[in-house]
Amino acid sequence: MNLVQTPKSKRSKKLGNAKFLINWCNWKLSVKNLKINNIKEDFNNGLLLIQLAEIVSKKKCLLKYKEKPKNKRENTENCSNALSFLRSLGVIDTRNLAINSNDIVNGDEKKILELIQSIILKFELLRFSLSQKTTKFGTYNYLIPLESIQKKLLVWMRRKCQEYKITIDNFPSSFNDGLAYSALLASYFPESIDITKA
Secondary structure (H helix, E strand, C coil): CCCCCCHHHHHHHHHHHHHHHHHHHHHHHHHHCCCCCCCCCCCCCCHHHHHHHHHHHCCCCCCCCCCCCCCHHHHHHHHHHHHHHHHHCCCCCCCCCCCCHHHHHCCCHHHHHHHHHHHHHHHHHHHCCEEEEEECCEEEEEECCHHHHHHHHHHHHHHHHHCCCCCCCCCCHHHCCCHHHHHHHHHHCHHHCCCCCC
């Protein structure tokens, strides 16, 4: 199976990845009747990013921000506060994600998509990190370390994608071009996607 990417196929994977991430954001934002259409523009004043972080974390951002920013400086301050909030939630780890407020204000699509992927990894994986154990003293919940879950998830994804010769190294960079998402989808629903054309 030849998976040589043409510039057109790389663009379509990037668009598919962006569409998936926009849909996830809209699914979360819909609880407050909010929506994004353009990943490069709709987060640039920081407000929707703060709203998204509050929704997924179920915590209120205590940092002050402008609810109606009027200029680029206020947009930058809001984005800086949004990133500080996400940092406090453990979403942003500078070893894995280098992003600043100007990246968001200026619409750096790649960095914004990586940020959203990090939010998904943190809060969607966290939902599955609670486990139950029953002993003679009763049943109790315990937290599985997130790193352990990520390692198990990477092993599972590598297994699923290896038949398509897709290399999964880490989160989120292995998912930037959309190939991993396509291979994962094809492993479960082969009729839904022709991975050779993905």
